[in-house]
Amino acid sequence: MQMTKAQPRITIPLDIKKIIVLDIELTADGEYIITVESKQEGTQCRVCGREITESHGRDNKWVCLRHLPLFGHPVYLRLRPKRYKCKCSHKPTTSQRLDWCEPRSPHTKPYDEHLMVQLVNSTIEDVSQKEGVKYDAVVGALGRRVQASVDWKELEELSVLGIDEVALKKGRKNYAAIISTQQADGQVKVLAVLPDRKKKTVRQFLETIPVRLHSTMETVCTDMWDGYVNAVEEFAQAHEDVSLDVVIDRFHVAKNYRDNVDKLRKKECRQLKKELSKVEYEEIKGVMWPTRKNNRNVTTEERKKLRRLFSYSPDLKLAYTFREELTAIFEMKLSREEAIERLKVWMAKVERSGLKCFDTFLVTLTNWLDKIANYFVSRLSSGFVEGLNTKIKTLMRRCYGIRRVDHIFQRLSLDILGYRRFV
Numbered sequence: 017m018q019m020t021k022a023q024p025r026i027t028i029p030l031d032i033k034k035i036i037v038l039d040i041e042l043t044a045d046g047e048y049i050i051t052v053e054s055k056q057e058g059t060q061c062r063v064c065g066r067e068i069t070e071s072h073g074r075d076n077k078w079v080c081l082r083h084l085p086l087f088g089h090p091v092y093l094r095l096r097p098k099r100y101k102c103k104c105s106h107k108p109t110t111s112q113r114l115d116w117c118e119p120r121s122p123h124t125k126p127y128d129e130h131l132m133v134q135l136v137n138s139t140i141e142d143v144s145q146k147e148g149v150k151y152d153a154v155v156g157a158l159g160r161r162v163q164a165s166v167d168w169k170e171l172e173e174l175s176v177l178g179i180d181e182v183a184l185k186k187g188r189k190n191y192a193a194i195i196s197t198q199q200a201d202g203q204v205k206v207l208a209v210l211p212d213r214k215k216k217t218v219r220q221f222l223e224t225i226p227v228r229l230h231s232t233m234e235t236v237c238t239d240m241w242d243g244y245v246n247a248v249e250e251f252a253q254a255h256e257d258v259s260l261d262v263v264i265d266r267f268h269v270a271k272n273y274r275d276n277v278d279k280l281r282k283k284e285c286r287q288l289k290k291e292l293s294k295v296e297y298e299e300i301k302g303v304m305w306p307t308r309k310n311n312r313n314v315t316t317e318e319r320k321k322l323r324r325l326f327s328y329s330p331d332l333k334l335a336y337t338f339r340e341e342l343t344a345i346f347e348m349k350l351s352r353e354e355a356i357e358r359l360k361v362w363m364a365k366v367e368r369s370g371l372k373c374f375d376t377f378l379v380t381l382t383n384w385l386d387k388i389a390n391y392f393v394s395r396l397s398s399g400f401v402e403g404l405n406t407k408i409k410t411l412m413r414r415c416y417g418i419r420r421v422d423h424i425f426q427r428l429s430l431d432i433l434g435y436r437r438f439v
């Protein structure tokens with residue numbers, strides 16, 4: 017190693033078995049090139065698949081594989097793979113396959129894993145820049161290390177399924193459906209990212225669930241979308257060993273009625289901006305967050321602002337109160353029947369009030385009441401679907417160019433598993 021003599025030195029293991037180190041060079045660019053030779057013997061014939069050990073020299077070309085960095089320096093392992101000859105067919109020769117590197121990969125396996133750790137909650141672009149590897153090299157590592165579809169062998173039960181969606185392009189009605197599961201130990205797994213949310217597509221996916229898991233299926237948490245619900249119900253009817261409860265996730269219901277209040281707030285504020293003096297309007301400026309928060313989380317300062325706003329807009333005050341009341345119902349420990357009763361009372365109250373902002377929501381709530389009330393049976397849903405929904409949204413914002421559903425599946429799996437996968 018060419019270094020000044022004054023440098024203190026340490027010896028560290030390379031952590032790759034069955035190789036010997038022939039040379040180490042630190043280039044002018046600050047890269048370590050470690051020349052190695054494989055001590056592994058034999059390989060599998062690329063034609064007949066038999067183990068072969070008859071030596072046939074080495075490849076002419078050197079291969080240079082990116083390996084884990086050393087004290088901030090990029091590291092490459094350089095070697096000429098051994099070749100072996102087989103007796104089959106036209107006596108083909110095969111380059112040796114190494115345990116620590118996949119065929120045609122420009123990286124060692126540990127380096128691929130290293131890239132995956134960097135990629136958790138990050139972007140391909142960012143990792144590519146930080147590591148000084150090409151964009152496609154990061155994509156390649158992702159393809160080698162993270163599967164593009166579910167491995168059913170990893171699953172022993174499927175008691176809770178979640179179906180949700182993500183907009184593939186902002187502002188367009190172009191959605192991918194995300195199918196997930198929460199396992200008994202609380203772990204969330206993505207099972208599929210489907211190219212659309214049609215009944216047929218979802219049904220086709222459900223049919224790929226191994227029969228051995230059918231009897232473990234209990235609940236499907238989903239949004240109010242006919243495509244999903246009909247697919248699930250048809251699937252259950254088609255299989256005698258499947259009995260499923262559909263639960264409209266509380267999180268999706270809440271999003272629906274909360275949006276109604278938000279819309280009203282916007283409308284009222286626009287009107288007030290025209291009607292109020294500058295000074296008066298200044299007092300209710302920035303009221304968006306306080307109105308969005310659940311009432312119990314509102315600070316004293318925000319409460320003042322809210323009161324001021326409500327004094328100008330009784331409709332908004334009423335809508336806000338109804339919203340909080342409805343949320344409170346979902347917080348209560350009610351039986352399914354009690355919940356239906358409460359929800360019906362709430363609907364009647366809203367109707368009597370003459371308030372218009374919940375009109376479409378009331379129709380939705382009536383249509384889906386049975387399945388919404390299923391939430392009160394097990395109450396298991398909202399956390400996991402909401403959590404996943406947030407993860408998906410951050411992923412899509414972060415990687416705004418991401419369109420391919422298999423890539424979304426890989427990235428989502430990686431983000432969810434996070435660093436757990438690597439420790």
Ligand SMILES: [Zn+2]
Pocket residue numbers: 061062063064065066102103104105
């Ligand atoms: Zn052969």
